[in-house]
Amino acid sequence: MKAHTRRMTKLGSATLATLLLAGALMTGAASAQDATPDKAVVFTVGLTGDMVSPNPFKACCGAEYEMLFMNYDMLFGFSKKDLTYSPEDGLATDFEHNADSTVWTFTIRDGVKWHDGEPLTAADIAFTYNFIVNNKMGAFLNYLKSAGAEPPTFTAPNDTTLVWESPTPTSAPLTPPWIPILPEHVWSQFDGDPVAAKQFENVPAVGSGPFHLESWDTGQGWVMTANKGYWGGEPTIDEVDFKVFSNQEAMVGALKAGQIDFAEALNPTLFNSLEGAEGITTHVAPPAYFDNLAFNFGVPDKNDSSLPALHDVVLRQAIATAIDTQAIVDKLMLGNGTVGTTVTLPQSVWHWEPPADQQYTFDIAKANQMLDDAGYADTNDDGVRNDPKTGDELIIETLTIDSVTYSNDQGKLIAGWMKQIGIDMQLVPVSENKAYDLWGVGDFDAYIWGWGGDPDPDFIMSIFTTSQCLSWSDGCYSDPKFDAMYEKQKTILDPAERREYIYTMQQYIYEQVPEVVLAYENDLQAYRSDRWEGFTPVPEPDGFLIFGWGPYSYISLKPIASGGTGSQSVSTGMWLAVLAGIVVIGGGIFLIRRNKSDEERA
Amino acid sequence: MGSTRRYLLRKTGQALATLAFVLAMNFFLFRIMPGDPVRLLARNTHLTPEQQQEEIHTLGLDLALPAQFIVYVKNTATANLGTSIRSSRSVSAVIAERIWPTVLLVGVSTFLSVTFGILVGIYGAWRRGSAFDKGSLFGSLILYSIPEGWLGMLLIIFLVSTWKLFPAGGYAQQFPPLYGIAHVTDVLNHMFLPALTLTLGYIGEYAVIMRSSLLEVMGDDFIQTARAKGLRDNLVRRRHAVPNALLPSLTLVFYSFGFVMGGAVITEAVFSWPGLGQLEYQAISELDYPVMQGLFLLLSAAVIMFNLAADILYGYLDPRIKEF
Numbered sequence: 013m014k015a016h017t018r019r020m021t022k023l024g025s026a027t028l029a030t031l032l033l034a035g036a037l038m039t040g041a042a043s044a045q046d047a048t049p050d051k052a053v054v055f056t057v058g059l060t061g062d063m064v065s066p067n068p069f070k071a072c073c074g075a076e077y078e079m080l081f082m083n084y085d086m087l088f089g090f091s092k093k094d095l096t097y098s099p100e101d102g103l104a105t106d107f108e109h110n111a112d113s114t115v116w117t118f119t120i121r122d123g124v125k126w127h128d129g130e131p132l133t134a135a136d137i138a139f140t141y142n143f144i145v146n147n148k149m150g151a152f153l154n155y156l157k158s159a160g161a162e163p164p165t166f167t168a169p170n171d172t173t174l175v176w177e178s179p180t181p182t183s184a185p186l187t188p189p190w191i192p193i194l195p196e197h198v199w200s201q202f203d204g205d206p207v208a209a210k211q212f213e214n215v216p217a218v219g220s221g222p223f224h225l226e227s228w229d230t231g232q233g234w235v236m237t238a239n240k241g242y243w244g245g246e247p248t249i250d251e252v253d254f255k256v257f258s259n260q261e262a263m264v265g266a267l268k269a270g271q272i273d274f275a276e277a278l279n280p281t282l283f284n285s286l287e288g289a290e291g292i293t294t295h296v297a298p299p300a301y302f303d304n305l306a307f308n309f310g311v312p313d314k315n316d317s318s319l320p321a322l323h324d325v326v327l328r329q330a331i332a333t334a335i336d337t338q339a340i341v342d343k344l345m346l347g348n349g350t351v352g353t354t355v356t357l358p359q360s361v362w363h364w365e366p367p368a369d370q371q372y373t374f375d376i377a378k379a380n381q382m383l384d385d386a387g388y389a390d391t392n393d394d395g396v397r398n399d400p401k402t403g404d405e406l407i408i409e410t411l412t413i414d415s416v417t418y419s420n421d422q423g424k425l426i427a428g429w430m431k432q433i434g435i436d437m438q439l440v441p442v443s444e445n446k447a448y449d450l451w452g453v454g455d456f457d458a459y460i461w462g463w464g465g466d467p468d469p470d471f472i473m474s475i476f477t478t479s480q481c482l483s484w485s486d487g488c489y490s491d492p493k494f495d496a497m498y499e500k501q502k503t504i505l506d507p508a509e510r511r512e513y514i515y516t517m518q519q520y521i522y523e524q525v526p527e528v529v530l531a532y533e534n535d536l537q538a539y540r541s542d543r544w545e546g547f548t549p550v551p552e553p554d555g556f557l558i559f560g561w562g563p564y565s566y567i568s569l570k571p572i573a574s575g576g577t578g579s580q581s582v583s584t585g586m587w588l589a590v591l592a593g594i595v596v597i598g599g600g601i602f603l604i605r606r607n608k609s610d611e612e613r614a
Numbered sequence: 615m616g617s618t619r620r621y622l623l624r625k626t627g628q629a630l631a632t633l634a635f636v637l638a639m640n641f642f643l644f645r646i647m648p649g650d651p652v653r654l655l656a657r658n659t660h661l662t663p664e665q666q667q668e669e670i671h672t673l674g675l676d677l678a679l680p681a682q683f684i685v686y687v688k689n690t691a692t693a694n695l696g697t698s699i700r701s702s703r704s705v706s707a708v709i710a711e712r713i714w715p716t717v718l719l720v721g722v723s724t725f726l727s728v729t730f731g732i733l734v735g736i737y738g739a740w741r742r743g744s745a746f747d748k749g750s751l752f753g754s755l756i757l758y759s760i761p762e763g764w765l766g767m768l769l770i771i772f773l774v775s776t777w778k779l780f781p782a783g784g785y786a787q788q789f790p791p792l793y794g795i796a797h798v799t800d801v802l803n804h805m806f807l808p809a810l811t812l813t814l815g816y817i818g819e820y821a822v823i824m825r826s827s828l829l830e831v832m833g834d835d836f837i838q839t840a841r842a843k844g845l846r847d848n849l850v851r852r853r854h855a856v857p858n859a860l861l862p863s864l865t866l867v868f869y870s871f872g873f874v875m876g877g878a879v880i881t882e883a884v885f886s887w888p889g890l891g892q893l894e895y896q897a898i899s900e901l902d903y904p905v906m907q908g909l910f911l912l913l914s915a916a917v918i919m920f921n922l923a924a925d926i927l928y929g930y931l932d933p934r935i936k937e938f
Contacts, residue, residue: 065701148668207672210702230711231888232784257783258886261767265775266782415899445901587799 052250053571055544057558058263058272062256066228067214068192069149069206074277074300074559075254082236082252082563083219084192087118087137087174087185090561092550094361095467096507097188101244101562103137103220104174107185113505116176116185124243126195127216127224134168139196141166141176141189147206154471155189158502183505187468192219222247222563232256247567248546267292267538274539276559279417280346283536291542297549297556298359299532302352303418303462305335305410305426306527308487311454318487319408319457321399326386327406328525332372334379334433335426340531343425344418348536352529354518355463355472359551362469364515366522379433390434397434407436411459415444419460422530426460454481454488460530461486467561469514473498476526489526535559546570621929629922636914640907641686645679690911696904700897705908708893713875715785716882716889719805720874723812728867730813731820735863738821739828740851750821758818766811766884773807780807783886808885812878816870823866828859861932865924872920875913 063075071080089101099105106119124132144152145163157163162179169175176185198218202209217225222244223236233255238247255272257263264282267275268289278286286294307328310318321327337351353371356363387400397406408430412423423439430437437458442450450456465472474480477498481488497517504510537557539547548568550560558565670676674685689696695705734754738747774782781804786792792800831837832855840854877891886892890909897905 065703067702070702207702211697211704213703229785229888230708231892232786232886255784256886258883258892262770262774262782262884262886265770268775269778269782271774271781444899587802 053248054251054253055249055274055566055569055571056253056255056272057274057276058255058257058266059276060257060260060263062231063228063234065214066217066225066234067210067212068194069151069210071151078559079217079225079234079236079254080192081221081561082223082566083217083221083225084194085124085132085220086188086191086193088188090188090467090550092548092552092562092564094551095561096361097186102188103132103193109185109505113181113183114178116178116182118174118176118185120172120174121243122172124220125241126197126220127218127239128195130195130197131171132193132195132220133171134174135171136196137174137193138166138168139200140191140194143194143199143203143209144191147202147204147209149206149209152189152191155187155191156184181503183502183510186505186507187466187470190466195219222567223252242567245567248570249566252566264538267540270540270543273544274537274558276535276537278536278538280348280536283348283538284346286538291540292538293541295537295539295554295557296348297535297537297554297560298551299350299357300535300556300559301462301464301533302355302357303340303416303422303460303530303533304352304355304486304527305331305422305458305460305530306486307458307489307525308454308456309489309526311481311488312490318454319404319406320402321388321404321406322408322457324386325524326382327388328528329372329523330379330382330386330433331430331435332525332528333375333382334429335372335528335530336374336429337530338374340418340422340425344421345531345533348534350532350534352531354522355476355527355529356469356514356518357465358532359555360467360469362511362514364518364522366519370522372528376429376432383433388434395431395434396436405436406434407438407457409438409440409457411447411450411456411461412439412441413444413447413459413461414441416461417533418531419462422460451486452482456487458487462533470502473501473514473517476521486527491524494520494524543572544569545572618929622926625922625925625929629918632918633915636918637687637690637911638683640910640914641683642679644903644906645682686907695908695911698902698905700900700902700905705904708905709890709908709912712877712888712890712893715887716877716891717874718801719808719882719887719889720812720878721871722805723809723816723878724870724874726809726813727816728820728870731817732824732860732863734817734821735824736828736851736856739825739832739859740855742829747825751825754818754821754825756818757814758822760815761880762811762815762878763880763884765814766807766881769807769811770884780804783884785888804887808878808881808887811881811884815881820863820866824859824863827862828855831855831859834858861928864927864931868920868924868927869917872917873913875916 059075061073061075063079064070064072065076066079068076068080068084071077085103087102087104088097088099090096091098091101099107103121103124104118105121107116109116118134118137120134120137126132141156142165143149145156145166157178164176164178164182164184167175167177178184195218199209199212202212215225215228219225220239222239222242224239226235226237228234233253236252236254238250240246255266257266260279260282263272263275264278264286266272267286270291275286283294286292307322308318309323310320341347341349341351350358353366354364358365383397388397388406389400390396391398391403394405398404399406410423410427412419414420420439420441423437423441427437427439440456447459447461451459463472463475471484475484475486476489476491477485477495478490478492479495481490494517497513497520501510501513501517504513535556537559539557546565546568547557548564549555549557550562550564667676674682677685686696693706695709697703698705698708701708731754734750738750741747770782773779781787783804785804786797786801791797837850837855840850845853875890877889877894878887879891879895881887882889882891883895890912893905894909896902897909
């Protein structure tokens with residue numbers, strides 16, 4: 013009887029396994045068939061930072077802005093050519109202003125529709141701007157009014173005319189305002205309640221841009237579908253899928269395996285590892301950030317711990333002369349960066365590059381000579397120079413920030429060069445949180461950090477003004493001459509004239525050295541060139557392929573017909589086969605053991 | 615019966631008291647950490663000092679600490695965990711969407727590592743000195759000491775980049791979203807590597823602990839008695855040795871299941887798994903107090919509940935404990 017049962021069991025498990033395998037093969041075949049018809053053309057972007065929120069009023073960083081640029085239009089776009097204001101890429105097609113530039117009148121594009129089919133009119137633009145001013149909506153407010161100034165008003169006398177009236181002369185419309193235009197019929201419910209406005213989920217997001225945010229899974233990514241009736245050109249592709257990775261190694265693995273089509277913001281080591289990889293093209297995009305060594309000048313009228321000697325421009329210039337910026341680019345960035353000079357990014361039309369004879373070329377002997385001449389002698393023979401005025405040792409406590417890519421390593425290199433000119437640079441590595449705390453109260457001598465910023469130079473110039481102390485200023489740099497220059501550039505309306513003036517301001521900052529610009533970090537991108545072509549680099553000719561202040565590449569991208577396929581993941585059938593295998597092996601072991609124990613017993 | 619009821623009441627009371635203590639700790643602990651959340655958010659969004667003040671006011675961070683504490687207790691009691699400073703979304707919603715991926719991944723891996731770990735421990739100890747014992751002990755110690763982040767990276771390099779078998783990260787395919795069996799397979803594909811990493815990473819711990827407690831029991835007199843009665847080897851092991859050796863492992867098992875809610879910070883980070891561990895890391899690095907508090911409350915409550923369950927189960931498994 014017992015033996016009979018056992019045979020049945022064996023027979024049973026064999027039958028089960030066969031059935032499972034058969035089922036597995038069938039399911040595998042079925043799913044392969046399902047996948048074939050009307051497949052949407054999807055471009056998949058890998059990135060390492062998720063959106064904070066799809067709500068424009070919570071926008072923080074690159075990920076949100078990329079979504080906003082795709083989902084919404086602005087009054088003016090940023091031009092593909094040089095990132096200045098561009099009527100052809102925005103909702104305003106034309107504009108004029110009165111003699112003292114207090115009243116600006118814009119002609120608004122006709123026939124634009126929101127993603128939900130409602131018409132977009134000048135009233136929506138007026139609503140968006142008034143909403144921001146009336147409800148004091150953080151980040152965007154500064155584009156419309158400067159701090160302390162009376163707010164402007166916005167009206168729409170008809171569907172295609174917008175009037176911007178400012179109490180004081182302004183050039184703000186041409187910055188241009190980096191503000192997504194929102195549909196009044198969706199957002200008017202939050203007028204007067206900024207907290208509720210910020211809590212609005214905004215998925216799916218009704219906008220007017222070439223793509224439409226359809227869904228967002230926090231921590232995983234978001235999906236944007238093409239707006240086929242877009243006024244600025246119909247996207248060839250159907251979808252852009254943004255996939256969030258929490259580390260770069262996995263993202264690069266996914267690119268190699270063909271699970272994503274584009275990898276954004278790679279670190280130099282992984283970027284270099286991709287060079288020559290089959291089907292993948294690497295692209296060195298321009299920098300989006302610069303790294304700086306910023307000095308603290310102390311908070312006026314407050315007891316502070318900053319080093320008084322740092323007020324001496326000769327000391328600051330000597331420090332700049334003793335920093336080998338080329339070594340920073342070569343050794344730390346593995347060549348994927350540019351030597352730093354002024355506080356605007358090198359690809360920008362606003363960038364002023366100092367002529368070779370005016371640059372602080374790395375020269376330890378010259379730096380030593382400068383300090384000797386200025387009277388910084390080592391009075392107590394401890395290897396560290398002393399301030400001739402106070403007798404203090406030249407000890408510069410410098411914060412380096414753990415989570416900022418090169419900060420700690422730049423600190424180590426610079427401290428080494430400082431030692432050679434008799435300055436004791438003591439490095440204090442801190443977390444980003446701690447750094448914000450110390451920065452907020454001005455408790456440091458110097459720090460190594462960096463800035464990104466807007467295409468327009470207004471913001472980066474503002475951080476060197478006196479009024480930004482303990483706000484955006486790096487170290488409370490204060491110079492009445494520069495403050496006056498900053499106010500003046502705001503009133504220059506002629507772009508060429510303003511550009512010249514911005515050059516002068518950069519030259520002044522470069523000579524005064526409130527901070528040393530160490531390097532510009534290139535944005536390193538890589539993509540599956542075996543599957544995609546037709547990117548639009550911004551600015552021309554070899555700028556950012558994506559993440560470059562506009563949705564241009566997503567509109568022009570085309571799949572290559574003969575392109576490689578995605579990676580073959582384990583299918584349902586394989587999983588069932590594995591399961592069946594486990595059952596068979598497990599059953600086998602079980603039976604063998606039963607046999608054995610029966611024999612033992614016998 | 616009376617002693618059982620007293621035991622249960624005492625254990626439940628202790629659990630509640632711990633929970634209350636955790637509630638208070640949660641609040642004050644996060645406020646003595648360095649960093650100012652508003653400034654952290656402000657650097658990226660160009661806020662003026664006045665706007666920062668308004669933001670502080672909206673977030674209730676301008677109230678005195680005791681006042682903030684009262685608001686916190688009141689809200690927690692009404693299951694209102696507040697609003698995330700970072701995203702302005704409700705904390706309960708932010709946490710809720712992360713619970714399932716974590717319970718799935720960490721739950722399954724804990725189950726697998728417990729099951730296989732204990733089995734390996736039992737067979738190793740029972741045949742002490744055999745090739746299986748030596749091999750499994752060596753393997754256990756190796757796996758126990760391998761950093762899971764490194765193991766995960768190796769799996770990505772070989773199984774994703776080179777052999778292209780599994781997705782490099784994430785929970786499921788987003789577009790087109792899959793349903794039914796296709797969705798299950800898709801999640802299994804995504805889960806395979808992180809689950810393998812976690813299972814391998816923890817299997818050693820259970821194997822080593824089970825092995826040593828079984829070895830201890832095997833020297834006891836009642837095992838000799840059982841053998842002397844002429845019982846089969848298997849029966850001695852199953853009915854006498856293993857049940858008595860299981861208690862230390864059981865503590866560990868309940869403890870581990872309590873910590874499932876803590877997520878697996880490193881493994882989730884390596885495989886971009888959208889679970890609680892990642893949320894925790896993000897909340898801590900951005901000083902998102904309400905999210906941190908919500909997460910730690912959830913984690914503490916889970917650990918306390920599982921400990922209570924373990925205590926209660928112990929009372930039945932080992933009646934001597936009720937006397938203490």
